[in-house]
Amino acid sequence: MTSQELDIAFKNAVNSINDHTEPFPADVLLRLYAYYKRATNDADTIRGGNPHISAFKTNALFQTRGLTTDEAKQLYIEAVNQYFLYRK
Template structure:
C-alpha cells in the first residue's frame, strides 16, 4: 500500500467528519462499507438478524464489497469524500 494513498485515506476520514451537511443514509452506508473494506478487508462474522436493521444494513453494505482490495476501497473512499466536499 502506498504511503500517499494511506495519507489521503486518513485525511479523508478527518474531512468527512467536518462536512457541513450530513450525507444521506445510503451515502453513509457506502462510506462505512468502504472504510471497513479499506481497513479490515472482507466482512467476517454472521449477518445480524432480528430487528437489528442498522446492523443488517451495515453488514450488507460491507458484504457487497467482498473481494475489493483494501487499496481500491481506500481510493473509492477518498474519491467519494472529495465528491461530497465539492457539493458544499
C-alpha cells in the first residue's frame, strides 16, 4: 500500500468510527485512541479531566510507543476493520 493509499484508508477508518452511533467497548476505544494519537503525532497531549481516564490513556499510549506513524495508521485500520467484522 502506498503512503497515499494508507492515508486514504486511515481517513476512511476514522470517518467510519466517527459516524458510528453505538457505544464502543472501552478496550476498543483505548486501542483506537492510542493508534490515532501515534498516527497523527499527537501522543504528547492527553485531554480529559478524570485522572482515572487519563491513566488508562497514558497506559494505552505507553503500549504503542515505538510505532511509526504508518504502523499506527495500519494498526488503526486493522482494529476498525476487525471491530466492524465481528459486529456483523
